[in-house]
Each structure stands twice: as C-alpha cells, then as structure tokens.
C-alpha cells in the first residue's frame with residue numbers, strides 16, 4: 302500500500318495553502334496560556350478517559366480492547382439533519398446523544414446478552430440486527446445504519462481472518478509503537494483509510510485510526526501492551542467538533558464566504574476543498590497549541606512531554622465542546638456524511 306504523507310505533514314501542507322480557513326498563531330498561544338494550569342491536573346491526563354466517562358470500560362482487559370475497537374470502527378457521523386429532534390439512547394436511566402449514544406447502545410446490547418464486541422458476531426450481523434442493536438429511543442435513527450452494517454461485517458471479517466478475532470493481537474504486533482499500530486490498522490481495515498487529495502497532492506487525516514490507537518492507549522492505561530513510546534507522534538483527531546471549538550476559542554478563523562456556507566447548513570462532500578482545509582488547519586492549530594504549552598512549562602524548568610500531547614489536548618477540547626454546547630451555538634460545525642469521522 303502506498304505510504305501517504307502523515308496527518309502532521311498533511312496538516313502543515315494544507316495550512317500553508319489554505320484559502321478559507323486560517324490558524325491564528327496569537328490565538329493558539331492564548332489558548333495554550335489558558336490551559337496552563339489545567340494541563341497539570343489529573344483529569345487532563347490519561348486517567349480522565351475512565352474517570353470522566355461512565356460509559357467507557359473500567360477494565361484494562363482484552364474484552365475492553367475489543368470494546369474500543371468496535372466503538373471506534375463505528376465512531377463517525379452522529380450529527381442530526383434537523384435541530385429539533387435527534388437520536389437518543391437511554392441507558393441506566395440516562396439519555397445519551399451523539400457519540401455517547403453509540404457507546405450506550407453497545408453497553409445496552411452487552412447487558413442484553415448480545416456479544417456485540419465479538420468479531421465472530423458482528424462479522425455476520427444482519428442489517429436488521431444492526432438496526433435493533435443501535436435503535437434510537439426517539440423517532441430519529443442513528444445516521445448511516447447501512448454503512449455501519451457494511452463496516453461491521455468488513456472489519457469483523459478482517460479481524461477474524463488476520464488477527465484471530467481480537468484487536469489485542471493487532472496491538473501486540475505493533476510492539477509498543479503507535480505509528481506501527483496506526484499503519485497496521487490503515488493497511489488492514491479499509492474503512493479507516495481517511496485520505497484526500499489537496500492541490501493534486503494526497504493527504505491523510507486518519508481520524509478513526511488515530512483515535513483507535515489513542516483509546517487503546519487509554520483503556521490499557523498506558524501500560525503493558527498499551528504502552529506506546531511514540532504516543533506523542535499522534536495528532537488530534539480531525540472530526541467536526543474540534544474545528545468548532547477552535548473557532549470558538551479564536552485559535553482558528555473561517556472566511557466570510559465559508560462562514561456563510563456553514564451557517565446555511567451546507568452539506569459538503571468528503572474531500573471538498575473547504576472540508577480538507579477545516580480538518581488540516583485544525584490539526585495544525587492543535588500542533589501549535591501543544592508546542593506553546595510545552596514551551597510555557599519549559600520556561601518554568603518543567604519537561605511536560607509525558608503529560609502533554611495531542612491526544613490529551615484533543616480529549617480535553619472535545620469534552621470542552623460537549624460541555625459548552627450552549628456557548629458555542631453561534632459557531633457552526635461543518636457537515637459531511639461519511640464513515641471517516
């Protein structure tokens with residue numbers, strides 16, 4: 302398989318030629334300063350993945366790793382067409398939306414005795430079974446159920462044929478290298494090949510592949526098979542929430558023309574120039590925020606490279622976006638229906 306430029310190299314290339322999206326260096330620096338105290342709190346660290354999110358597995362087991370693989374294989378496109386109604390999944394007395402609706406549906410299935418995290422089950426799941434497991438508790442279904450069915454069958458079959466049915470086998474083959482695991486995932490699981498062409502050059506984002514590596518690191522608590530010496534080489538995960546929060550925090554800017562299209566709810570296609578610029582500049586902007594944060598600590602004689610990286614910055618910004626929905630309602634997010642994010 303042809304090796305494309307990494308997401309970081311792609312982001313640098315895109316940000317340097319972007320027309321409708323710009324990274325505000327001063328804004329990025331101000332965000333880094335605002336995160337200075339937060340970055341040394343425990344919740345900013347790896348333990349937050351379990352401590353802050355009740356639906357994530359508590360264990361650091363093979364079963365938990367396979368939960369992560371299933372969820373990140375389906376971790377895409379939760380935004381709803383209309384503002385009025387959206388897909389909700391009720392679980393243990395709480396209603397979940399968006400990405401959390403996916404996790405709630407998985408946990409609901411497991412509680413009902415459905416082995417949804419077993420490759421031998423989802424490799425041959427029928428569309429009706431997918432509709433049942435991921436059913437919404439409102440009139441609005443989870444988006445792209447047919448695509449989720451296809452991706453489940455495909456990923457389950459590959460996991461059975463190449464990795465003995467367990468993603469932990471794939472993790473072990475990476476020999477504690479995040480980049481090697483990223484490559485194994487992209488080479489073997491086609492639905493993770495999140496790539497585009499920008500100004501005639503192939504670029505990569507690998508949003509789901511990178512978050513899969515990050516969530517594997519998190520669920521295994523950065524230990525044993527889940528220790529990755531190069532975890533800091535990952536970038537943030539270019540979804541549709543991170544760009545929104547970066548614009549809200551004034552670290553990134555859209556042109557008037559692009560803002561108008563976003564406000565009108567334009568649905569872009571995967572690979573459209575505007576989409577590629579938004580995703581590439583988001584990755585580049587967060588690279589700068591991380592750099593500034595580390596420099597601020599360095600000035601105080603502290604080497605925080607083990608406590609601050611793009612993964613932890615991403616998790617923080619994504620949670621921030623979730624918790625500040627109201628404050629961010631005037632900043633539109635870009636709409637693309639795809640299986641990549």
Ligand SMILES: Nc1nc2c(c(CN[C@H]3C=C[C@H](O)[C@@H]3O)cn2[C@@H]2O[C@H](COP(=O)(O)O)[C@@H](O)[C@H]2O)c(=O)[nH]1
Nearest residue numbers: 350376377378379380399400538540541543616619642
């Ligand atoms: N950049 C980034 N994008 C992320 C995640 C997550 C959840 N993962 C972590 C969160 C808590 C645990 O720590 C999980 O590890 C989902 N998404 C994306 O967001 C979108 C869904 O948004 P909403 O419609 O608001 O639910 C969709 O594109 C989905 O793919 C993340 O962490 N970072």
